[in-house]
Amino acid sequence: MSKTEAVLSAIDAGLDASLARLFELLSIASISTDPAFKPEVEKAAAWLGKALTDLGFDASVRPTAGHPMVIGHMKGRKASPHLVFYGHYDVQPVDPLDLWETPPFEPQIKEVGGKKRIVARGAADDKGQLMTFIEAVRATLAVEGSLPCPVTIVLEGEEECGSPSLPAFLADNKDELKGDLILVCDTGMVAEGVPTITTALRGMAREEMTIIAADRDLHSGMYGSAAANPIRVLSRILSAIHDDNNHVTIPGFYDGVAEVPAELAADWAGLPFDEKKFLGEIGLSVPAGEKDMPVLHQLWARPTAEINGIWGGYTGAGTKTVIPSEAHAKLTFRLVGQQDPNKVIDAFRAFVRERLPADCKVRFSEGDDHGSPALELPQGSEAITRTKAALTEEWGRKAVTVGSGGSIPILGSFKRELGMDSLMVGFGLDDDRVHSPNEKYDLTSFHKGTRSWARILAALAE
Amino acid sequence: MSKTEAVLSAIDAGLDASLARLFELLSIASISTDPAFKPEVEKAAAWLGKALTDLGFDASVRPTAGHPMVIGHMKGRKASPHLVFYGHYDVQPVDPLDLWETPPFEPQIKEVGGKKRIVARGAADDKGQLMTFIEAVRATLAVEGSLPCPVTIVLEGEEECGSPSLPAFLADNKDELKGDLILVCDTGMVAEGVPTITTALRGMAREEMTIIAADRDLHSGMYGSAAANPIRVLSRILSAIHDDNNHVTIPGFYDGVAEVPAELAADWAGLPFDEKKFLGEIGLSVPAGEKDMPVLHQLWARPTAEINGIWGGYTGAGTKTVIPSEAHAKLTFRLVGQQDPNKVIDAFRAFVRERLPADCKVRFSEGDDHGSPALELPQGSEAITRTKAALTEEWGRKAVTVGSGGSIPILGSFKRELGMDSLMVGFGLDDDRVHSPNEKYDLTSFHKGTRSWARILAALAE
Numbered sequence: 001m002s003k004t005e006a007v008l009s010a011i012d013a014g015l016d017a018s019l020a021r022l023f024e025l026l027s028i029a030s031i032s033t034d035p036a037f038k039p040e041v042e043k044a045a046a047w048l049g050k051a052l053t054d055l056g057f058d059a060s061v062r063p064t065a066g067h068p069m070v071i072g073h074m075k076g077r078k079a080s081p082h083l084v085f086y087g088h089y090d091v092q093p094v095d096p097l098d099l100w101e102t103p104p105f106e107p108q109i110k111e112v113g114g115k116k117r118i119v120a121r122g123a124a125d126d127k128g129q130l131m132t133f134i135e136a137v138r139a140t141l142a143v144e145g146s147l148p149c150p151v152t153i154v155l156e157g158e159e160e161c162g163s164p165s166l167p168a169f170l171a172d173n174k175d176e177l178k179g180d181l182i183l184v185c186d187t188g189m190v191a192e193g194v195p196t197i198t199t200a201l202r203g204m205a206r207e208e209m210t211i212i213a214a215d216r217d218l219h220s221g222m223y224g225s226a227a228a229n230p231i232r233v234l235s236r237i238l239s240a241i242h243d244d245n246n247h248v249t250i251p252g253f254y255d256g257v258a259e260v261p262a263e264l265a266a267d268w269a270g271l272p273f274d275e276k277k278f279l280g281e282i283g284l285s286v287p288a289g290e291k292d293m294p295v296l297h298q299l300w301a302r303p304t305a306e307i308n309g310i311w312g313g314y315t316g317a318g319t320k321t322v323i324p325s326e327a328h329a330k331l332t333f334r335l336v337g338q339q340d341p342n343k344v345i346d347a348f349r350a351f352v353r354e355r356l357p358a359d360c361k362v363r364f365s366e367g368d369d370h371g372s373p374a375l376e377l378p379q380g381s382e383a384i385t386r387t388k389a390a391l392t393e394e395w396g397r398k399a400v401t402v403g404s405g406g407s408i409p410i411l412g413s414f415k416r417e418l419g420m421d422s423l424m425v426g427f428g429l430d431d432d433r434v435h436s437p438n439e440k441y442d443l444t445s446f447h448k449g450t451r452s453w454a455r456i457l458a459a460l461a462e
Numbered sequence: 463m464s465k466t467e468a469v470l471s472a473i474d475a476g477l478d479a480s481l482a483r484l485f486e487l488l489s490i491a492s493i494s495t496d497p498a499f500k501p502e503v504e505k506a507a508a509w510l511g512k513a514l515t516d517l518g519f520d521a522s523v524r525p526t527a528g529h530p531m532v533i534g535h536m537k538g539r540k541a542s543p544h545l546v547f548y549g550h551y552d553v554q555p556v557d558p559l560d561l562w563e564t565p566p567f568e569p570q571i572k573e574v575g576g577k578k579r580i581v582a583r584g585a586a587d588d589k590g591q592l593m594t595f596i597e598a599v600r601a602t603l604a605v606e607g608s609l610p611c612p613v614t615i616v617l618e619g620e621e622e623c624g625s626p627s628l629p630a631f632l633a634d635n636k637d638e639l640k641g642d643l644i645l646v647c648d649t650g651m652v653a654e655g656v657p658t659i660t661t662a663l664r665g666m667a668r669e670e671m672t673i674i675a676a677d678r679d680l681h682s683g684m685y686g687s688a689a690a691n692p693i694r695v696l697s698r699i700l701s702a703i704h705d706d707n708n709h710v711t712i713p714g715f716y717d718g719v720a721e722v723p724a725e726l727a728a729d730w731a732g733l734p735f736d737e738k739k740f741l742g743e744i745g746l747s748v749p750a751g752e753k754d755m756p757v758l759h760q761l762w763a764r765p766t767a768e769i770n771g772i773w774g775g776y777t778g779a780g781t782k783t784v785i786p787s788e789a790h791a792k793l794t795f796r797l798v799g800q801q802d803p804n805k806v807i808d809a810f811r812a813f814v815r816e817r818l819p820a821d822c823k824v825r826f827s828e829g830d831d832h833g834s835p836a837l838e839l840p841q842g843s844e845a846i847t848r849t850k851a852a853l854t855e856e857w858g859r860k861a862v863t864v865g866s867g868g869s870i871p872i873l874g875s876f877k878r879e880l881g882m883d884s885l886m887v888g889f890g891l892d893d894d895r896v897h898s899p900n901e902k903y904d905l906t907s908f909h910k911g912t913r914s915w916a917r918i919l920a921a922l923a924e
Contacts, residue, residue, distance in 0.1 A: 001625055170739020186721075202683065204780060208780045221664065224796050225708075225751035226765040227744060232700065232769055237700035242694065246687075283677030285821040289687035304687040308784050309775035314792060315568030319668045321794050321868075322770050329693075330776060332783050334686050361749040406683025 007454045010037055010139040018135045025127050026107040026120040032067055032090035032160050041067045041157050042090045048155055053058040055138055064165035067157030076149035081460060082179035084152045087130030087373040088159035091122035092435045099437035116443035128441035129185040136453035148461030152179055163410045170417035178418045181383055188428030190277040190402055195391035198424035203335035205371035206345045209327045212361040220321040228357055229326040231312045236353045241305050245291040248305045250349045256338030260353045261379055267400055268296045300403025341371035374413035377421050390455035404453045465606060469916045472601040477909055479595045487589050488569040488582040494529055503529045503619050505886055506551045517600055524825050526627035529619030538611035542923060544641035546614045549592030551619035553584035554897045556825030561899035586894040590903035591647040598915035599667045610923030612642055625872045632879035643845055649683030650890030652864055653734040657853035660886035662865040665797035667806045667833035674823040682783040690819055692789040693774045699817045703767050707753040710767045713810045722763045723815035723924045729862055731759045762865025766796040803833035834874035839883050852917035
């Protein structure tokens with residue numbers, strides 16, 4: 001029996017004990033957004049700090065301006081690679097409570113359709129997932145007595161509040177936390193049983209704009225048609241952002257956007273992803289992205305210009321014949337490849353100014369921080385190749401590399417502050433009800449997830 | 463001395479007494495929109511009912527579902543024309559109170575730049591104006607002992623709330639209130655010293671629309687660019703309403719819109735109206751109506767398609783990466799000539815549906831009442847000719863006929879319920895601060911306004 005096989009056997013044999021530990025953690029109501037739950041958040045941090053210490057980590061619970069960080073270090077038999085694992089121990093609020101079939105902080109195993117599920121707030125996001133890594137480390141230590149390479153664990157308690165303390169914490173502890181690669185277990189699988197590595201996250205630039213016409217609200221009877229209407233000006237500008245093929249028309253917008261490599265495109269074409277079903281589930285049927293582009297490319301490899309909010313004039317009941325002085329819109333641009341958020345915002349502002357009537361004004365967001373660029377782990381890198389092989393072996397099915405349409409801002413912080421790339425492997429499924437009542441994590445995800453990390457740890461250290 | 467000259471002399475001699483009566487009425491805080499002032503509204507109605515009775519009118523204060531109507535009838539020496547005068551005794555709220563230089567319900571005469579002004583809430587809108595008519599009737603009766611023709615006075619207490627009770631009241635009292643012509647004194651003069659008859663009011667059609675895309679709000683990371691964004695769809699539709707010349711593109715929209723008659727266009731070209739000044743006062747400089755069309759034509763003779771409100775998605779502080787399920791807009795269309803509000807709304811809805819992506823839906827306002835057509839007193843009618851002559855004589859300056867960009871919905875009610883056309887003569891000025899703190903009415907407007915009505919009354923009855 002190889003060393004790794006022994007570790008896997010230990011994981012299988014210890015599954016009940018692993019679950020018992022996970023249930024202890026899931027029983028703590030560490031809701032980070034609600035100050036009433038601060039003691040519970042601290043309790044979860046302490047529980048994790050002790051768990052890491054008990055495993056032999058040099059662990060500590062570290063204060064921040066908000067909730068604490070739990071940090072653990074352990075040396076390895078080799079000096080490199082130095083792997084940094086990131087997870088978060090805080091959870092979302094549980095409202096509406098009456099929609100939960102069982103209390104959110106009384107974890108249980110439920111069998112649905114022959115499959116066992118762990119049901120509790122945080123089961124998938126992110127306590128269940130972070131414990132797959134810790135339990136893999138535990139089994140490795142139990143069998144091998146040490147880790148093959150150095151591992152640092154960073155567990156955050158503010159992810160559900162937008163990680164306000166993380167950037168400063170990373171900046172203040174650069175030397176301590178810098179490693180070769182971050183492992184992140186807060187993503188999912190594209191379909192049940194299909195092991196998945198996320199290698200690209202879209203970045204984001206954000207903007208708020210106000211179009212100002214007259215210096216006061218006007219009566220549309222006295223001024224209607226002679227006076228500029230800022231809602232009309234705004235609509236005109238917003239409608240010019242996309243052409244009839246849904247291509248963004250802002251000059252320079254696509255600078256830094258590359259074609260999807262053929263190999264990756266082939267991978268994606270083979271994914272069990274049904275465009276009709278994906279849109280059908282939300283009541284739509286026509287992809288709204290660039291024409292003749294597969295939906296997965298629209299989501300993972302193409303940038304967006306999205307209007308997230310618009311307001312102006314009278315929005316109450318009935319009619320008010322006002323021509324408002326101002327109209328507003330909020331936009332976000334999802335970025336890919338090498339797109340620079342500042343350049344995108346500059347290009348957008350020039351685009352708006354060019355379309356502004358001579359006597360109207362525009363006001364944009366203040367400040368210089370317009371967003372974060374996309375993150376990409378280069379295709380063909382050693383880390384991806386080894387992780388893919390490990391996952392393929394564990395799941396008996398070829399692992400796929402996918403993109404993600406969303407942004408995970410903390411990974412931008414790791415990249416900016418510590419210069420580290422991220423490897424995202426997670427075992428969540430689309431139906432995990434993350435952030436909703438009756439959140440669950442498949443027992444298979446937990447069990448095979450733990451086994452997956454044991455394999456990945458061995459493979460990356462080889 | 464002619465009879466009319468004797469009446470005018472009586473008005474001059476009685477000016478102080480007229481003012482004293484006006485001040486009594488101005489001292490009553492008849493704010494109709496605030497239930498706390500209901501007793502004051504009733505006090506104003508009672509005061510007017512008594513004033514009309516004292517003059518010899520068959521007068522009554524009549525209950526409605528809201529505030530009362532004051533109705534007075536008086537026979538004339540001839541049986542026709544039967545003139546119906548409309549005014550309103552309710553006033554706007556006075557907030558912000560701290561911007562008033564003197565208390566709003568303590569009327570006073572103030573001299574500014576050598577000109578005397580009556581300062582109080584309601585001085586211009588509409589107590590001062592309606593009293594010009596009543597005081598003209600008083601002087602006529604004092605000198606002549608009777609009126610030359612039958613006069614009915616209708617004074618409303620809900621104009622500032624949108625006249626909710628008026629249509630039903632007119633319908634219920636058709637036979638009693640029907641006359642040959644309505645005289646309305648709730649308009650103004652195009653410039654100081656220029657007597658003005660308003661002969662056309664734009665009508666209005668109104669619409670509220672909701673564009674519905676996905677059946678729930680979406681995360682822009684997971685769905686961004688693949689899922690239709692209803693704000694984008696809405697902007698696209700709204701921006702298509704006007705072409706680059708600011709012409710409305712809705713097919714059939716201009717049906718019923720006629721050219722301005724040459725004579726009227728010449729009248730308007732001669733008005734002391736400065737486009738630059740008009741727009742400059744509100745911080746604008748570029749007319750936003752149809753290109754190459756004078757601003758006065760844009761305002762008085764051309765229809766509009768105006769977006770009065772827009773909302774959708776996230777409108778709070780910061781960023782929320784949402785693709786909303788719905789986006790909304792409120793529109794009003796100012797109508798002229800023979801435009802039919804129902805046809806305009808039908809044409810707009812067809813225009814929207816034609817531009818709707820296959821998987822989006824649209825919801826429009828409920829109900830069948832889409833608005834009111836424009837009102838026009840035909841140019842060259844006897845009433846206009848005589849009133850013009852009377853005003854020209856009083857003010858020593860050629861009276862002008864103008865349009866008004868606004869709508870006065872009550873006149874639509876009079877037209878619909880009683881089949882009567884309106885003759886609008888008023889003495890307000892642009893700087894009267896109607897609806898604002900320190901509302902005023904020039905003493906000249908009150909004095910020469912009273913004299914004007916005495917002349918008009920005589921002229922119309924001739």
